[in-house]
Amino acid sequence: MKHIITLLVIAALFVGCQGGKKKNSSATAKKAEKVSALTAAGATFPMPFYNLVFKNYTKEKGILMTYGGIGSGGGIRSLKDKVVDFGASDAFLSDKKMADLPGEIVHIPTCLGAVVIAFNLPEVTDVKLTNKLLEAIFMGKITKWNDKLLQANNPGVKLPDMPITVVHRSDGSGTTYIFSDFMSKISEQWNMKVGKGKSLKWPTGIGAKGNPGVAGTIKSTVGSIGYVGSEYAFAQKIPVAKLKNKAGNYIEPTIESISAAAKGEIPADTRVMLTNSDDPNAYPISGFTWIILYKNQQYDNRSEAKAKETVKFLNWLIDADAQAVASKVHYAPLPEKAVKRAKAILKSVTYNGKPLAE
Amino acid sequence: MKSDKITKYTLFIASLVILFVSGGMVFSLIGGSIPAFKEFGLQFIFSTEWNPTEDREAYGALPFITGTMFTSILALIICLPLAFATALFIAEYFKRSSLASILSSMVDLLAGIPSIVYGLWGFYTLRPLMIELGWSAQGYGILTSGIILAIMIIPYATSLSAEIISMVPNELKEAAYSLGATRMEVIFNVILPNARSGIIASFILAFGRALGETMAVTMLIGNANVIPKGISGVGNTMASVIANQFGEADGLKLSSLIAIGLLLFLITGIVNAIGKLIIKKLS
Numbered sequence: 001m002k003h004i005i006t007l008l009v010i011a012a013l014f015v016g017c018q019g020g021k022k023k024n025s026s027a028t029a030k031k032a033e034k035v036s037a038l039t040a041a042g043a044t045f046p047m048p049f050y051n052l053v054f055k056n057y058t059k060e061k062g063i064l065m066t067y068g069g070i071g072s073g074g075g076i077r078s079l080k081d082k083v084v085d086f087g088a089s090d091a092f093l094s095d096k097k098m099a100d101l102p103g104e105i106v107h108i109p110t111c112l113g114a115v116v117i118a119f120n121l122p123e124v125t126d127v128k129l130t131n132k133l134l135e136a137i138f139m140g141k142i143t144k145w146n147d148k149l150l151q152a153n154n155p156g157v158k159l160p161d162m163p164i165t166v167v168h169r170s171d172g173s174g175t176t177y178i179f180s181d182f183m184s185k186i187s188e189q190w191n192m193k194v195g196k197g198k199s200l201k202w203p204t205g206i207g208a209k210g211n212p213g214v215a216g217t218i219k220s221t222v223g224s225i226g227y228v229g230s231e232y233a234f235a236q237k238i239p240v241a242k243l244k245n246k247a248g249n250y251i252e253p254t255i256e257s258i259s260a261a262a263k264g265e266i267p268a269d270t271r272v273m274l275t276n277s278d279d280p281n282a283y284p285i286s287g288f289t290w291i292i293l294y295k296n297q298q299y300d301n302r303s304e305a306k307a308k309e310t311v312k313f314l315n316w317l318i319d320a321d322a323q324a325v326a327s328k329v330h331y332a333p334l335p336e337k338a339v340k341r342a343k344a345i346l347k348s349v350t351y352n353g354k355p356l357a358e
Numbered sequence: 359m360k361s362d363k364i365t366k367y368t369l370f371i372a373s374l375v376i377l378f379v380s381g382g383m384v385f386s387l388i389g390g391s392i393p394a395f396k397e398f399g400l401q402f403i404f405s406t407e408w409n410p411t412e413d414r415e416a417y418g419a420l421p422f423i424t425g426t427m428f429t430s431i432l433a434l435i436i437c438l439p440l441a442f443a444t445a446l447f448i449a450e451y452f453k454r455s456s457l458a459s460i461l462s463s464m465v466d467l468l469a470g471i472p473s474i475v476y477g478l479w480g481f482y483t484l485r486p487l488m489i490e491l492g493w494s495a496q497g498y499g500i501l502t503s504g505i506i507l508a509i510m511i512i513p514y515a516t517s518l519s520a521e522i523i524s525m526v527p528n529e530l531k532e533a534a535y536s537l538g539a540t541r542m543e544v545i546f547n548v549i550l551p552n553a554r555s556g557i558i559a560s561f562i563l564a565f566g567r568a569l570g571e572t573m574a575v576t577m578l579i580g581n582a583n584v585i586p587k588g589i590s591g592v593g594n595t596m597a598s599v600i601a602n603q604f605g606e607a608d609g610l611k612l613s614s615l616i617a618i619g620l621l622l623f624l625i626t627g628i629v630n631a632i633g634k635l636i637i638k639k640l641s
Binding site: 070071072073074077133148163165170171172175194195196197198199200201202206207208209221223224 | 387407408409410411412413414481485495496497512576579581582583592594602603605606607608
């Protein structure tokens with residue numbers, strides 16, 4: 001009996017201490033001018049890039065940066081719940097979605113990425129696909145690798161007599177959004193039957209969770225094909241298909257071809273999809289990935305120092321140093337125009353009515 | 359006297375907490391799923407459509423209900439002979455031998471392996487085997503998930519059944535032996551009738567585990583939101599679709615996922631109730 005009482009008392013004390021600590025830490029954070037940590041969460045698609053640059057920033061500035069790869073939707077929700085300093089998303093928020101948030105938000109593009117069509121075939125590493133073939137494969141109309149149409153488009157390659165296993169995301173994803181945005185642009189059928197979104201009603205195939213999950217499933221499933229954030233395919237050395245772009249050229253996803261997709265006009269709020277670009281050298285399934293944050297940084301108990309630090313970091317992120325890191329992990333750095341737009345947007349971010357950018 | 363009272367109240371409060379937690383769970387599940395049922399009505403249970411695309415949203419739980427039932431029943435069928443045989447072996451044939459104790463600790467060990475490890479093993483070992491045997495083109499689907507689930511629930515069924523078999527009074531068995539009964543006769547005429555309700559209860563418990571299992575199944579079932587086409591077809595289960603999709607879900611989709619959670623809760627509850635009924639009838 002005594003034991004039980006002691007146990008209960010200890011438990012109560014423990015809980016009490018925890019609560020006390022929490023209060024203390026938030027109180028000190030409010031007072032202290034020095035900011036020691038920034039937290040962000042969101043898309044997994046740019047995660048390899050963010051992981052690298054965040055680590056660099058921590059090393060350089062001594063501010064602990066944490067990024068949780070929980071998916072674009074999770075990033076948006078975390079920002080809505082105000083549990084992160086900024087969120088990350090591969091799909092820009094529609095006007096309707098923006099209105100759902102408690103405050104006005106801004107989009108800061110951070111780099112360009114490609115969604116690649118990765119596949120797993122014995123002894124075949126070079127496959128060329130047209131829009132028609134993409135549509136047929138991902139809608140389940142072509143089910144064999146040695147299908148006449150598919151073989152005819154790849155004359156130099158002997159495609160095996162093997163069923164095609166389409167691999168797609170089982171969770172909601174910005175990667176899926178970019179892919180389906182492209183598919184809806186190139187295929188009337190797709191647009192009517194499937195449409196675009198972060199998760200879809202798939203006509204065929206099997207699902208895997210997250211970009212790493214899709215890459216892993218493709219890698220271990222012979223005869224599979226799927227779409228995945230470029231870095232995940234390159235890191236695992238999974239072959240990717242060359243796609244025929246709008247100008248009719250077969251394009252491999254490289255940093256140059258991804259950059260080429262952003263040569264067109266970029267709107268002031270940077271909310272634009274870059275898929276199916278007109279540029280003759282552009283890889284067709286490319287897109288920006290964004291950081292999202294509140295335009296008015298004065299909310300809840302947020303200190304001015306923290307808001308300032310956030311904007312300072314984002315300015316650093318779109319500058320040359322951080323952008324140079326992007327290409328190391330197969331993302332394309334932001335073009336000049338986009339950087340200019342992003343800087344202008346960061347200037348509009350305020351605290352107590354005053355702009356935060358220096 | 360005083361400590362007696364304290365014990366009584368402590369125990370009472372502790373059990374009250376359980377009541378509050380499960381009550382709160384049902385309450386929030388029902389609350390969360392109201393929008394989905396309002397939008398789709400009972401059709402939610404019978405519709406096969408699962409379309410999360412904006413402006414075309416339509417959700418139905420039937421593919422997941424069938425997926426869950428198929429995999430769990432398959433797991434139960436595979437588990438039944440294996441677990442039953444092992445339980446008899448441990449608790450009757452080689453009772454108190456070192457072989458039986460090794461075997462029973464192995465079974466307990468199986469119960470302690472985390473779900474994700476089963477998933478990994480299934481993904482990298484079982485799946486290639488299925489392909490090699492030609493049972494499934496890519497190794498994903500109901501059959502592979504069912505086998506993994508069977509292995510996962512064997513420990514629960516086995517250790518409980520063994521416990522119950524070993525609890526059959528020795529006097530009864532000895533009486534049967536002294537009447538000249540063979541071992542087989544003792545098993546089927548003395549042990550089974552005595553342990554019947556307990557054994558059935560242990561398999562129902564194991565079935566309940568299979569219904570809610572998530573991670574290992576997610577890795578092997580193929581996560582296609584359709585009614586499985588046969589035993590080697592791909593599909594999805596209720597637990598798995600929730601785990602996969604809740605991260606990005608909001609609005610109607612989130613409500614639909616919660617509704618699936620509620621249905622899973624109900625199905626598990628019904629299975630348990632049936633189990634209790636059987637036990638009551640038999641004992």
